[in-house]
Amino acid sequence: MKLESLNHLLLATVSTLVFDVGAFAQETATTTPANRLVIHADQGKTTISKHIYGHFSEHLGRCIYEGIWVGEDSPIPNTRGIRNDVVAALKQIKVPNLRWPGGCFADEYHWKDGIGPREQRPKIINTHWGGVVENNHFGTHEFMDLCEQIGAEPVICGNVGSGTVQEMMEWVEYMTSDADSPMVNLRRQNGRDKPWKLRYFAVGNENWGCGGNMRPEYYADVYRRYNTFIKNYSGNRVYRIACGASDGDTHWTDVLMANAARHMNGLSLHHYSLPTGSWSGRKGSATKFDEKEWFAVVKHAQIMDDLIVKHLEVMDRHDPRKRVDLVVDEWGAWYDVEPGTNPGFLYQQSTMRDALLAAGTLNVFNQHADRVKMANIAQIINVLQAVILTDKERMLVTPTFHVFEMFTAHHDATLLPTELACADYTFESNKIPGLSASASRDQAGRIHVTLGNLNPNSAAELTCELSGAKVQKISGRVLTADDMRAHNTFDQPDRVKPGSFTDAKLTAGGFTAKLPAKSVVVLELE
Numbered sequence: 010m011k012l013e014s015l016n017h018l019l020l021a022t023v024s025t026l027v028f029d030v031g032a033f034a035q036e037t038a039t040t041t042p043a044n045r046l047v048i049h050a051d052q053g054k055t056t057i058s059k060h061i062y063g064h065f066s067e068h069l070g071r072c073i074y075e076g077i078w079v080g081e082d083s084p085i086p087n088t089r090g091i092r093n094d095v096v097a098a099l100k101q102i103k104v105p106n107l108r109w110p111g112g113c114f115a116d117e118y119h120w121k122d123g124i125g126p127r128e129q130r131p132k133i134i135n136t137h138w139g140g141v142v143e144n145n146h147f148g149t150h151e152f153m154d155l156c157e158q159i160g161a162e163p164v165i166c167g168n169v170g171s172g173t174v175q176e177m178m179e180w181v182e183y184m185t186s187d188a189d190s191p192m193v194n195l196r197r198q199n200g201r202d203k204p205w206k207l208r209y210f211a212v213g214n215e216n217w218g219c220g221g222n223m224r225p226e227y228y229a230d231v232y233r234r235y236n237t238f239i240k241n242y243s244g245n246r247v248y249r250i251a252c253g254a255s256d257g258d259t260h261w262t263d264v265l266m267a268n269a270a271r272h273m274n275g276l277s278l279h280h281y282s283l284p285t286g287s288w289s290g291r292k293g294s295a296t297k298f299d300e301k302e303w304f305a306v307v308k309h310a311q312i313m314d315d316l317i318v319k320h321l322e323v324m325d326r327h328d329p330r331k332r333v334d335l336v337v338d339e340w341g342a343w344y345d346v347e348p349g350t351n352p353g354f355l356y357q358q359s360t361m362r363d364a365l366l367a368a369g370t371l372n373v374f375n376q377h378a379d380r381v382k383m384a385n386i387a388q389i390i391n392v393l394q395a396v397i398l399t400d401k402e403r404m405l406v407t408p409t410f411h412v413f414e415m416f417t418a419h420h421d422a423t424l425l426p427t428e429l430a431c432a433d434y435t436f437e438s439n440k441i442p443g444l445s446a447s448a449s450r451d452q453a454g455r456i457h458v459t460l461g462n463l464n465p466n467s468a469a470e471l472t473c474e475l476s477g478a479k480v481q482k483i484s485g486r487v488l489t490a491d492d493m494r495a496h497n498t499f500d501q502p503d504r505v506k507p508g509s510f511t512d513a514k515l516t517a518g519g520f521t522a523k524l525p526a527k528s529v530v531v532l533e534l535e
């Protein structure tokens with residue numbers, strides 16, 4: 010089958026497809042390059058919500074304390090207790106939203122513990138994460154201040170597992186109402202006159218597990234009850250996120266959609282990438298791994314794609330008008346903690362492998378931008394696949410940070426339909442498509458293409474056919490390294506960082522590019 014006729018067939022049904030080049034390479038003989046991308050620049054319909062590029066901050070390990078909050082009296086430069094270096098870095102990646110206070114912590118968090126004079130706030134035990142004492146110095150006001158400093162929208166996760174309906178109702182009133190009511194006056198007394206704008210509110214977290222070990226039938230009813238009392242005060246309209254499934258648990262999705270779909274705006278999904286696939290045994294090291302574990306992690310972008318397709322199939326059966334969005338509010342790599350660190354703190358390094366996982370997954374989210382409206386990588390600082398690591402006063406950004414920065418071009422841009430035919434990346438008897446891609450057009454008319462070469466051993470020649478647009482200029486940046494384990498350390502914080510990319514050339518119909526092994530590339534076409 011010729012590529013042209015294949016295009017018509019594909020465009021009638023799907024906007025994007027990754028398929029095995031072998032099948033049609035035989036028929037198109039030597040003229041077909043091994044890797045071919047078609048971008049339909051005149052066919053974009055869907056906006057890539059910038060909220061796909063969201064982050065997650067939990068009271069876990071050194072994410073909040075030290076990572077974000079150092080207190081007003083700290084020698085580390087801060088604004089009202091929040092680290093200035095971290096705020097400056099987060100502004101570079103234009104964090105669109107930030108989820109807080111958990112995670113598992115959310116279902117044991119009582120928000121009233123975290124307001125008022127700090128020295129009078131009660132201390133609690135963080136039972137999920139290391140059993141450490143939480144002094145509640147970082148609470149609602151501090152979180153909202155952080156969001157304002159970095160320009161992110163807050164995503165608050167309420168306590169369903171151990172909190173009351175009244176407590177949740179009052180929290181929303183405290184944050185969003187302008188009335189002359191006891192809750193609102195309490196907020197004023199604590200120094201905030203005007204209500205905050207709060208769009209995103211999640212009713213519990215992992216309520217099938219740490220959030221209460223509920224069955225989906227039970228949680229669906231609990232969700233309906235709690236959600237009833239989340240009100241829209243003073244012109245604020247809440248986008249309601251129900252706790253969704255873990256990984257491939259489509260039964261959870263099915264029951265939630267059957268019983269509560271009309272009460273929610275978004276249903277969540279959590280998926281983590283573990284090299285060994287084992288939660289109980291060795292997960293695998295973040296920095297000391299071989300190609301087997303490289304492959305096992307980078308293939309998770311494709312697994313994410315499969316999961317999204319599966320859950321959407323179930324959601325769409327109950328909601329054919331596709332009103333309820335999919336919200337992937339926890340995703341990322343999960344390794345064994347760095348040697349010598351607290352196992353309950355989930356502190357891990359981040360290498361080029363994580364950069365490829367991030368790029369592949371973000372390309373997948375872009376491709377599903379019609380239904381995936383929000384996602385949150387876990388977690389923002391010092392926990393799991395962090396974009397920032399700190400060591401007391403020192404700070405570094407990880408390869409994953411650079412990917413988020415390179416992909417900012419897609420925020421709220423129009424997704425351009427693409428077709429990618431590429432050679433497989435084969436390891437032992439397993440194979441995945443060797444490349445990952447997505448493209449968008451921004452409001453200034455520029456086209457951005459993000460590409461990942463998952464193969465750590467070979468460069469990939471890519472030919473791109475750009476239909477429906479004339480471009481005169483191509484430029485790009487690349488993130489790569491000599492070693493797949495390359496990462497930034499406090500002594501070498503710039504070992505992995507993007508450089509300019511000169512291996513892309515305009516052609517009569519589009520462009521060609523040579524993607525280095527294990528690389529992430531962003532191209533701009535004008």
Ligand code: AHR
Nearest residue numbers: 111112113114214215387
């Ligand atoms: O991100 C770490 C934990 O992973 C979260 O607290 C929980 O929701 C998930 O299991």
